[in-house]
Amino acid sequence: MRPEDLRWLREVLPAPLVEGITGVHLRRSGFLCLSCRGRGFCGKPKCPVLLRAEALARTGKRLSSRIWGSSPPSVFVGRLGYPRVYVGPMLPPYLGDTSLLDTPENWTDKSVEEIVAFRSSLVRGKKRERVEAAKGGSRLVEVLQEMAMGEQPVEAEILLSKRPSSFLTVGEEIPPMGPSAPLRELKISYVKTNRVMERIFYDGDLRAQEAVIELYRSGIPVSKIQRAFSMGIFGLKERRRLVPTRWSITAVDSILSEELVEELKDFD
Template sequence: MVPSISGDTEILDTPEWWMGKGFDEIVDFRYSLLRGYSKANVADAQKGGRLIETLQDVAMMTKPVDTELVLARPPRKILDMREDSQPFGPIAPLTSFHAGNSSVDNRIEKAFYDSDLAADDAVLQLYRNGVLVTRIQRAFSLGMFGESKRRKLVPTRWSITAVDSNLSLKLMARVRYHPLIDEYRVYKYTYLDNIYVGILTPEHWKFEWIEAWFEPELLATSFPDVNMVEDVEKSSYVSP
């Protein structure tokens, strides 16, 4: 994806920086990004090729660079809104992609060229070194981590799930060894019409996750149905 405007555009594809922004502003961020698409084989992460190598180079750069897309036809001006992904804007088949130069993030570069480092270890190492999760997910999607013979291209939504799952399990494993608290604690946060409540209890480690939401098309009715899901996990969930 490339922006249709010039200047410092990194915030457009960096959700970590969206805190405090409104619905309309976030949608504008996403709609201003143009998607060019091209078919690829998952094994292209190993074989390389000009397009894949250029995208991998961009993923390692520390700052946004000038980019140029050559499209096969005019883009479709759509706003793709899905429950399981960020909003996406205009899209068109890609003929070629060119990018300028910038300095390289040595942390990502080191993981990329370490063909013996497991992908899970690379993800955790980059996170501990302060690399934004979004950047880790992007590089993961481009098959930049792991043993050389096992590297594959990964769909964006799968890369997000894989990185989040890997980091969550690693961090939860550490929580098991934290000292017990001696009181009940309640934390609440509201943002973009969502309410988040966290309750900490003075017990051995386990967690219960409850999520509830209304169906959008039923909100105008007097008694909208509430959807609810629950997950309970004990310490064995993250045992070494």
Template sequence: MKNLCLICRGGKRLCGKLLCPIELKAKLFIKNMNIINKKEYIGSSPPSVFVGRIGYPKVYIGPMVPPIIGNTSIMDMPEAWINESLENIINYRYILIRGEIPYYVDLARKSDRLIESLQELSMGINSVDTEVQLIKEPLKIIKIDDNSQIFGPSAPLKNFYIYSIKVDRKIEKAYYDWDLKAKDAIFQLYKDNIPISRIQKAFSMGVFGILKNRKLVPTRWSITAVDSIISKRLIEEIKNYDTIDKYYLFHREYMYNKFIAIFIPMKWS
């Protein structure tokens, strides 16, 4: 079967979407790539870290930093995107420069300056002033795929420095508790109203868990794992709730997606 995107080229809307995602990504990609053309950057990380999955257990890790000084926290906080336009969200992703260096995942529990810096960054509350030195200019590539994740340019990491940071004290407490299981730390932080995206970043950098078991977790896997841990705990709590007495239907539309939830008056099975 031929690729619809190659046939359509954004003009016929053969996929049925109101907005061509590839066309929009290409437009914003060109806009941002014009200002990313050197090997050293000083910028305020949202804060944001990245752990790849290719080559596991040896993966690429590194900070994500925009060439901007100031409050950039919204760039990596999906919880704050609910009223943002699709164009703004794509723009946030493309402007984040990713420095990368290969590490074995079990080094999360070792004493290493870069690991410690990235773990500290993952625990940050507000935007963090940083400096990123790359071995070469960032590689600028756009994937012609309407379902691919959006990432900014990347390059091998040479050095990374944090100038000032304020960490989340509750996450820091879990970090220093070497006997606390990761799943217990995650759910307690959720109950303490710590943003899930912040929990996911810290979990990805191996901040939680019994010390001997701590590992770096690829970003994509950490998102799934944290959601799963929290959801399973919540389901166990919901099972003890009183049964409702009628049907409920909830509907929401966001970013060309429709979400429907149906509540049924019967015991959980």
């Protein structure tokens, strides 16, 4: 990463914060941000890029290659390189009740700054796995599936191959993301899994669409259903796959919206 790539940040952020950022990834939609530099050209009351930069820098400055914390629980499945994608746990570098960090349903009364801080505090350990690993054969995927079915935060320790990199991605459609690094080892404590979700996991004859609807009817938050969907926990056993997080969000939303629309059609 060239020093000049961070030059514009040094002009708008305190030097100690910029030191916590590894570099900048610029998307096509982010060129306006480079010209604006926090002056409000986009019309938003607060610059989303600077908010992300501040939160990311604060997290990145205090990290090492070993992270011990409480995962909300949270897991990540990337889409680049499909069908061999990055997967891994997400956790902040501290212990406690961290469930709020990855439960959007509880963010309605939170400020933009708080939400950005939530997302930026989650450190990602990542390792390449084939999407078919959802059917078995990968110890890492099995542990992540267990975490995805968890009802409460899970104490975890991750050993990374290097200190996490804090890259700031500049673009309008990019959600806040925390630091990341290749994963070498993952250890977790006891996971209290959701009983309904666990039963569905072991039901290899239940279709994914039916599973999503049943979980929604049982009162499980949509964000938790999306997380489990991404880890290939639902569906016919031989057809299960890891699903990139973005795709799982779209799939679950589509299944539930179609179901609810059909209900409305029958409403008298």
